[in-house]
Amino acid sequence: MSIFYPDYSYQRVYQIPARLFLEKGIRALLLDVDNTLTTDNNPVPHQEVLGWLEQQRQAGLRLLVLSNNHQERVAPFARQLGLEYVADAKKPLPFPLWRALKKMDIPPGQAAIIGDQIFTDILCGRLAGCTSILVEYMEEEGYGFYVTKRRWEKRVLKHYRPRQWQPDPRMEGWD
Helix, strand or coil: CCCCCCCEEECCHHHCCHHHHHHCCCCEEEECCECCCECCCCCCCCHHHHHHHHHHHHCCCEEEEECCCCHHHHHHHHHHHCCEEECCCCCCCCHHHHHHHHHHCCCHHHEEEEECCHHHHHHHHHHHCCEEEEECCCCCCCCHHHHHHHHHHHHHHCCCCCCCCCCCHHHCCCC
């Protein structure tokens, strides 16, 4: 399996069932912001994300925003959601992720990183030893390096075959 391939993929973050995390022994979710929880540079989270975050909290998961964006962008967004955060995370480097998990007293094998970019979010998760989950970006950026990066992502993912997660019937009621 390529280091750029996620463990799982979904169209939107709010479509990921809490059961997946519980069955896999995941205790913490590390969440990207732009094009994962909201559109690019939007200070307001997608409406369905709010309900999804609450479901994850009720399932007992720890939630943390892990973003390469700057403090000025990440801090107010994370605060309005009541989430801890790491800004300027330097993904795909795993060191800030490991420090955050160490503070939470959670080993990388019990964490999942969720994001829309394979060269930052997914690669970071794979290098760190976390479960990696790719979501489709909410809107195309259409400017700067993103145009080239999205083109390369499509080339890499051309041969990716999503691994299907099948819920364990013994875990009924965790939807």
